[in-house]
Amino acid sequence: MENRDKTDDQVTIDCAEAVKKYNVGIKCATITPDENRVEEFKLKKMWKSPNGTIRNILGGTVFREAIICKNIPRLVTGWEKPIIIGRHAHADQYKATDFVVPGAGTLELVFTPASGEPIKHVVNEYKGAGVALGMFNTDASIIDFAHSSFKYALGRKYPLYLSTKNTILKKYDGRFKDIFQEIYDKEYKSQFEAAGIWYEHRLIDDMVAYSMKSE
Numbered sequence: 001m002e003n004r005d006k007t008d009d010q011v012t013i014d015c016a017e018a019v020k021k022y023n024v025g026i027k028c029a030t031i032t033p034d035e036n037r038v039e040e041f042k043l044k045k046m047w048k049s050p051n052g053t054i055r056n057i058l059g060g061t062v063f064r065e066a067i068i069c070k071n072i073p074r075l076v077t078g079w080e081k082p083i084i085i086g087r088h089a090h091a092d093q094y095k096a097t098d099f100v101v102p103g104a105g106t107l108e109l110v111f112t113p114a115s116g117e118p119i120k121h122v123v124n125e126y127k128g129a130g131v132a133l134g135m136f137n138t139d140a141s142i143i144d145f146a147h148s149s150f151k152y153a154l155g156r157k158y159p160l161y162l163s164t165k166n167t168i169l170k171k172y173d174g175r176f177k178d179i180f181q182e183i184y185d186k187e188y189k190s191q192f193e194a195a196g197i198w199y200e201h202r203l204i205d206d207m208v209a210y211s212m213k214s215e
Contacts, residue, residue, distance in 0.1 A: 001031050004050070005043045012050045016057035027054070052094030059141060061148040062087045080215045084158065086149050088176075090141040101130040109134065137172075139179065146180045150188045150199070159197045163207035177201050 003011055019025035031037060032049040055062065065084045068074070101107065107123040123132070153160035162180050164173035184192075184199045192198055202210060 016054040055089035096135040098133045163204045
Protein backbone atom coordinates (compact mmCIF):
# COMPACT_ATOMS: atom_id res chain seq x y z
CA MET A 1 0.00 0.00 0.00
CA GLU A 2 2.83 2.37 0.86
CA ASN A 3 4.51 1.75 -2.50
CA ARG A 4 1.27 2.33 -4.39
CA ASP A 5 0.90 5.64 -2.55
CA LYS A 6 4.52 6.59 -3.17
CA THR A 7 4.20 5.93 -6.92
CA ASP A 8 0.70 7.47 -7.22
CA ASP A 9 -0.51 3.93 -7.98
CA GLN A 10 1.72 3.75 -11.06
CA VAL A 11 3.08 0.44 -9.78
CA THR A 12 -0.38 -1.09 -10.25
CA ILE A 13 -0.56 0.19 -13.82
CA ASP A 14 2.97 -1.09 -14.53
CA CYS A 15 1.96 -4.48 -13.16
CA ALA A 16 -1.03 -4.74 -15.49
CA GLU A 17 1.04 -3.67 -18.49
CA ALA A 18 3.64 -6.35 -17.62
CA VAL A 19 0.92 -9.01 -17.48
CA LYS A 20 -0.25 -7.90 -20.94
CA LYS A 21 3.30 -8.19 -22.24
CA TYR A 22 4.18 -11.59 -20.74
CA ASN A 23 0.67 -13.16 -20.65
CA VAL A 24 1.00 -14.35 -17.07
CA GLY A 25 0.75 -12.82 -13.63
CA ILE A 26 0.33 -13.72 -9.97
CA LYS A 27 -1.54 -11.29 -7.75
CA CYS A 28 -1.41 -11.36 -3.97
CA ALA A 29 -3.94 -9.79 -1.62
CA THR A 30 -4.24 -6.02 -1.99
CA ILE A 31 -6.03 -3.22 -0.16
CA THR A 32 -8.73 -0.94 -1.48
CA PRO A 33 -8.43 1.86 1.07
CA ASP A 34 -11.39 3.37 2.87
CA GLU A 35 -11.30 6.39 5.20
CA ASN A 36 -9.73 4.35 8.02
CA ARG A 37 -6.99 2.96 5.76
CA VAL A 38 -6.19 6.44 4.45
CA GLU A 39 -5.60 7.54 8.03
CA GLU A 40 -3.76 4.34 9.00
CA PHE A 41 -1.27 4.49 6.12
CA LYS A 42 -1.23 8.30 5.85
CA LEU A 43 -2.17 8.04 2.18
CA LYS A 44 -2.29 10.94 -0.26
CA LYS A 45 -5.81 9.96 -1.33
CA MET A 46 -8.34 7.14 -1.26
CA TRP A 47 -6.88 5.10 -4.13
CA LYS A 48 -9.23 3.10 -6.34
CA SER A 49 -9.47 -0.69 -6.32
CA PRO A 50 -6.23 -2.22 -7.68
CA ASN A 51 -8.32 -5.12 -8.98
CA GLY A 52 -10.42 -2.68 -10.95
CA THR A 53 -7.34 -0.91 -12.32
CA ILE A 54 -5.77 -4.18 -13.46
CA ARG A 55 -9.01 -5.49 -14.98
CA ASN A 56 -9.67 -2.27 -16.86
CA ILE A 57 -6.23 -2.46 -18.46
CA LEU A 58 -6.34 -6.19 -19.23
CA GLY A 59 -9.98 -6.37 -20.28
CA GLY A 60 -11.47 -9.83 -20.64
CA THR A 61 -13.72 -11.68 -18.23
CA VAL A 62 -13.27 -12.91 -14.67
CA PHE A 63 -14.48 -16.52 -14.39
CA ARG A 64 -15.13 -17.97 -10.94
CA GLU A 65 -15.82 -21.66 -10.43
CA ALA A 66 -16.71 -23.45 -7.22
CA ILE A 67 -14.54 -26.37 -6.12
CA ILE A 68 -16.81 -29.33 -5.32
CA CYS A 69 -15.51 -31.78 -2.70
CA LYS A 70 -17.33 -35.04 -1.96
CA ASN A 71 -16.64 -34.80 1.79
CA ILE A 72 -17.95 -31.23 2.13
CA PRO A 73 -21.78 -30.94 2.21
CA ARG A 74 -23.22 -28.52 -0.32
CA LEU A 75 -25.68 -25.84 0.74
CA VAL A 76 -27.68 -26.60 -2.40
CA THR A 77 -27.77 -30.39 -2.43
CA GLY A 78 -29.00 -30.65 -6.01
CA TRP A 79 -25.90 -29.04 -7.50
CA GLU A 80 -23.80 -31.78 -9.08
CA LYS A 81 -21.85 -29.62 -11.51
CA PRO A 82 -20.14 -26.28 -10.89
CA ILE A 83 -21.97 -23.10 -11.80
CA ILE A 84 -19.29 -20.88 -13.29
CA ILE A 85 -19.80 -17.14 -12.96
CA GLY A 86 -18.31 -14.96 -15.68
CA ARG A 87 -18.15 -11.30 -14.71
CA HIS A 88 -17.44 -8.43 -17.06
CA ALA A 89 -14.14 -6.97 -15.89
CA HIS A 90 -14.14 -3.55 -17.53
CA ALA A 91 -15.53 -0.17 -16.42
CA ASP A 92 -19.04 -0.13 -14.86
CA GLN A 93 -18.70 0.66 -11.14
CA TYR A 94 -14.90 0.22 -11.28
CA LYS A 95 -14.48 3.30 -13.47
CA ALA A 96 -17.55 5.17 -12.29
CA THR A 97 -17.54 8.77 -11.12
CA ASP A 98 -19.44 9.33 -7.90
CA PHE A 99 -19.75 12.36 -5.66
CA VAL A 100 -21.74 13.89 -2.83
CA VAL A 101 -24.29 16.44 -4.00
CA PRO A 102 -23.96 19.40 -1.60
CA GLY A 103 -27.48 20.77 -1.92
CA ALA A 104 -30.45 21.63 -4.11
CA GLY A 105 -29.85 21.79 -7.85
CA THR A 106 -30.08 19.95 -11.16
CA LEU A 107 -28.03 16.91 -12.12
CA GLU A 108 -27.52 16.55 -15.88
CA LEU A 109 -25.85 13.87 -17.96
CA VAL A 110 -24.17 15.37 -21.03
CA PHE A 111 -22.49 13.56 -23.93
CA THR A 112 -20.47 15.80 -26.24
CA PRO A 113 -19.78 13.98 -29.54
CA ALA A 114 -16.69 14.57 -31.65
CA SER A 115 -19.04 16.18 -34.17
CA GLY A 116 -22.64 17.22 -33.73
CA GLU A 117 -24.80 18.57 -30.97
CA PRO A 118 -24.43 17.51 -27.32
CA ILE A 119 -26.95 15.03 -25.92
CA LYS A 120 -28.36 16.07 -22.55
CA HIS A 121 -30.50 14.23 -20.01
CA VAL A 122 -31.79 15.60 -16.73
CA VAL A 123 -31.06 12.90 -14.16
CA ASN A 124 -32.62 14.48 -11.08
CA GLU A 125 -33.85 17.72 -9.59
CA TYR A 126 -32.40 17.78 -6.08
CA LYS A 127 -34.37 19.50 -3.34
CA GLY A 128 -31.50 18.94 -0.94
CA ALA A 129 -28.19 17.13 -0.51
CA GLY A 130 -27.67 13.62 -1.87
CA VAL A 131 -25.32 11.50 -3.94
CA ALA A 132 -24.76 10.95 -7.66
CA LEU A 133 -23.12 8.34 -9.86
CA GLY A 134 -22.03 8.29 -13.50
CA MET A 135 -21.18 4.92 -15.07
CA PHE A 136 -20.25 3.71 -18.55
CA ASN A 137 -19.10 0.89 -20.76
CA THR A 138 -18.15 0.46 -24.42
CA ASP A 139 -19.39 -1.72 -27.26
CA ALA A 140 -15.83 -2.96 -27.85
CA SER A 141 -15.54 -4.23 -24.28
CA ILE A 142 -19.00 -5.82 -24.31
CA ILE A 143 -18.12 -7.59 -27.57
CA ASP A 144 -14.92 -8.96 -25.99
CA PHE A 145 -16.98 -10.10 -22.99
CA ALA A 146 -19.40 -11.92 -25.28
CA HIS A 147 -16.70 -13.72 -27.27
CA SER A 148 -14.78 -14.83 -24.17
CA SER A 149 -18.01 -16.11 -22.60
CA PHE A 150 -19.13 -18.04 -25.69
CA LYS A 151 -15.68 -19.55 -26.20
CA TYR A 152 -15.41 -20.56 -22.54
CA ALA A 153 -18.84 -22.21 -22.64
CA LEU A 154 -17.90 -24.15 -25.78
CA GLY A 155 -14.62 -25.25 -24.22
CA ARG A 156 -16.38 -26.58 -21.12
CA LYS A 157 -19.47 -27.86 -23.00
CA TYR A 158 -21.77 -25.97 -20.61
CA PRO A 159 -24.83 -23.90 -21.57
CA LEU A 160 -24.40 -20.15 -21.23
CA TYR A 161 -26.79 -17.70 -19.61
CA LEU A 162 -26.51 -13.92 -19.63
CA SER A 163 -28.42 -12.35 -16.76
CA THR A 164 -29.21 -8.63 -16.67
CA LYS A 165 -31.76 -6.20 -15.28
CA ASN A 166 -32.75 -4.89 -18.71
CA THR A 167 -36.31 -4.27 -17.56
CA ILE A 168 -34.96 -1.42 -15.43
CA LEU A 169 -31.75 -0.45 -17.27
CA LYS A 170 -33.36 -0.68 -20.69
CA LYS A 171 -30.51 0.99 -22.59
CA TYR A 172 -27.50 0.01 -20.44
CA ASP A 173 -28.24 -3.66 -19.72
CA GLY A 174 -30.25 -3.83 -22.93
CA ARG A 175 -27.08 -3.12 -24.89
CA PHE A 176 -25.38 -6.15 -23.31
CA LYS A 177 -28.41 -8.30 -24.16
CA ASP A 178 -28.56 -7.14 -27.80
CA ILE A 179 -24.83 -7.52 -28.47
CA PHE A 180 -24.70 -11.02 -26.96
CA GLN A 181 -27.71 -12.15 -29.00
CA GLU A 182 -26.35 -10.72 -32.24
CA ILE A 183 -22.94 -12.37 -31.82
CA TYR A 184 -24.50 -15.68 -30.78
CA ASP A 185 -26.82 -15.80 -33.80
CA LYS A 186 -24.08 -14.85 -36.27
CA GLU A 187 -21.06 -16.75 -34.95
CA TYR A 188 -21.82 -19.33 -32.28
CA LYS A 189 -25.34 -20.75 -32.60
CA SER A 190 -24.41 -23.62 -34.92
CA GLN A 191 -21.38 -24.51 -32.77
CA PHE A 192 -23.49 -24.54 -29.62
CA GLU A 193 -26.15 -26.73 -31.24
CA ALA A 194 -23.50 -29.16 -32.48
CA ALA A 195 -22.12 -29.39 -28.93
CA GLY A 196 -25.60 -29.96 -27.48
CA ILE A 197 -25.57 -26.74 -25.45
CA TRP A 198 -27.44 -23.45 -25.70
CA TYR A 199 -27.42 -19.75 -24.89
CA GLU A 200 -30.21 -17.81 -23.18
CA HIS A 201 -30.77 -14.39 -21.68
CA ARG A 202 -32.62 -14.30 -18.35
CA LEU A 203 -33.53 -11.57 -15.91
CA ILE A 204 -31.27 -11.70 -12.86
CA ASP A 205 -34.23 -12.43 -10.57
CA ASP A 206 -35.28 -15.39 -12.73
CA MET A 207 -31.67 -16.54 -13.08
CA VAL A 208 -31.24 -16.89 -9.33
CA ALA A 209 -34.42 -18.95 -9.01
CA TYR A 210 -33.51 -21.08 -12.04
CA SER A 211 -29.99 -21.77 -10.78
CA MET A 212 -31.34 -22.98 -7.44
CA LYS A 213 -33.37 -25.63 -9.29
CA SER A 214 -30.56 -26.64 -11.65
CA GLU A 215 -28.10 -29.48 -11.26
